[in-house]
Amino acid sequence: MKLELHIWRQKGPREKGRFVTYPVGGIEEGMSFLEVLDVLNQNLIGRGEDPVAFEHDCREGICGSCGMVINGIAHGPRRGTTACQLHMRHFSDGDVIFVEPWRARAFPVVKDLVVDRSAFDRIVQAGGFISARTGSAPEANSILIGKETADLAMDAAECIGCGACVAACPNGSAVLFVGAKITHLGLLPQGQPERLARARAMVEAMEGEAFGSCSSHRECEAVCPKRISISTIARLNRDYIKASVARPRHASGKVQEPVGT
């Protein structure tokens, strides 16, 4: 099959970008979308042009490296599918396809389709963990976790951190990403001691980045390649509100009086 690709080309973070049109032939239906870009890049190098930069690694839909907006939809037209797992049998000969990087203020463009998603890492560094020093763990079966709870935690834990949720959100909000982590850890008994502190730290870190707020468009859920539910956002809100009204405590356990009263 033959395709007409319109790809966003941008040399660097401060350069002006534009769409460039590339006809590509010899596409087979068993190829993945990234393999189409591979073919294009081989052609471009042959012609002495700069290949299209894009992030990719595992090509199995699990590392979260790849991500591009394909015809206006983050990761393309197939639900629950990363760009690397999108195969060309879902396209037809002669299709015109627009390919853009994630568009979000918090994810500045690095080059072509590559964006800087380090804001996600900073949010996790602020609190997206259970503090469990190596060596301090109790026997694994000493704390029971019901199958249903474990399954729900796993549903949320499947997030691959690709950033599609942010790219799809009209506000560029990261609440689905943050909600998924808060839900995963907050459902488990091991995550209880730090549950509220975690919610507060992660939400505050998120607000310190250039993400927008959630106004319940649900676009994030629609494009999430792991089909993370927006119920995780409800859990984020609940834990964050609880954390906000709970008075902070000193390490001594005594309630701290708010400053200035």
Next chain:
Amino acid sequence: MRLDPRIPEGPLESKWTRYRDNVKLVSPANKCRHTVIVVGTGLAGASAAATLAELGYRVVAFCFQDSARRAHSIAAQGGINASKNYQNDGDSTWRLFYDTIKGGDFRSREANVYRLAELSVNIIDQAVAQGVPFAREYGGMLANRSFGGALVSRTFYARGQTGQQLLLGAYSALARQIGLGAVEMHPHTEMLDLVVVGGRARGIVTRDLLTGRVEGHAAEAVILATGGYSNVFFLSTNAKGCNATAIWRAYKRGAGFANPCFTQIHPTCIPQAGEHQSKLTLMSESLRNDARVWVPGTKGDTRDPAEIPPAERDYFLERIYPSYGNLAPRDVASRAAKRMCDDGRGVGPGGRGVYLDLADAIARLGQDEIRDRYGNLFEMYERITGEDPYRVPMRIYPAPHYVMGGLWVDYDLASTIPGLFVLGEANFSDHGANRLGASALMQGLADGYFVVPYTLGEYLAGMRLEAVDPNDAAFADAKRLLAERTARLLGVRGSRTVDSFHRELGAILWERCGMSRSERALGEAIGKIRELREGFWTDVRVPGDGNDLNQELEKAGRVADYFGLAELMSLDALERRESCGAHFREEFQTPDGEALRNDESFSHVAVWEHAGDAPPVRHTEPLAFESVGLAQRSYK
């Protein structure tokens, strides 16, 4: 090259305990004065970096991905072994140890493997405490499943994403330390050389992949946890970015390279579909718990699988290996599948495939239960092939997956260069000539969480290392060499892309140094690799320059290193005149086509020393089997 494995004295069962009782400790006040470099943030690297930072060391960590969370450990599917014996089915530290030694076809070091089996239980405890959502029984206990090469059920799992969940656990521990300022993290940064000062590893030279900036980083010790080199074959189950550059550079700086020819071909991968294919995708071995592997009983049977009645099918693993059946180890299962296809009974395009059929299990357990166990794998298969595995049996074929070979390390995971430690798949230590399923995650985490935090202390305690500055001559030299190499790669301006060379190299290796090897083919491989390397340096085209994100330049550097590695693999395979585990030499097989070991001449680790322009030198570390008897491996 001195190869002292430094195995502690005493009975096997108490070696590690005694080691820990006697290991030198670094005082808490001094730990923060030691800088430790960790390259790679997969299971081994992230767990090591986090744990060392918890202990108080100053850690500087590097990964080439844009985030530490994306290291390729994330793609491991099926599970992680641990001898918890929660199933009461007879498991024990000894049994996990023995299965691993036997699975590796008696080519690994007893003491290391025993320690691994011992530590396996601590890993599960640690992961659960971090919030890894392992599968559970209805009563709330941890669930298990079975993997190849074992008769007990000892594999812990999180759906088909065990590697992802374990890595996110280690990544979160690492993120916590980054947030606390105890780890300095450099994502999008690739190590391109090791710096050795006064005979000790004292730093690395890196390239920032976004800006092209080349920098030196000095430290008291360097830890490589940079994974395996299956991508030398071009088509493998590895992520596209996985590469051998870090360990290859260390080899060139004097680290011994052990058993480079021990490469694992995984039996259950989705067959290649077309010439543009960029990678191969694994279907977890865990499927073999419930699947039956078969081919048509007669050659050239092109009927739809549903139309072939059971009596006309050959369930060849069950037929040849009645006691292990579909759970025969990977090397054995891969070769059996290849034999079926060579015999003209393969299925699918080109006849390179066998069926992995879950119909019986679906009928027995119902579609819901199968979806619960393997849902994401079925989805992945459907996306790639366009076929619905709930209705049509999957087609699978072996593909390069894991490498048992790697940098040589002693019991302390220290390489032949003092101060250079190697963890996880990057070292050679625990899997002999064949790794059992669900053991890679176990090894990476054991090395990072529980081994190197002790052995690094043994190295650093009481050591007075002279201060080294990243502006010193050794760093400047390494940077200059790197700049010359980059200029050379960019300057060829030839006519062929990096990928076209890589594909050709992969094909040479796959055909001659893949599942089946012979003296003639290996000799041929070496000649062809040399020829291709010359072609590369005279005709490769690398566009752009070195001053910004240039993915072709990154690939070019890695492929340039693969030529040397491919040659070393072929040489190692040529010199090992026996068959063992995944290394199958056609000249050495039993009458029924199984691997025929030669313990008298080859019960050793082959360790290669780089010798500049001269051919590399082969050294050996003899393997002593004091606790287990050497036996002909049988899964029949």
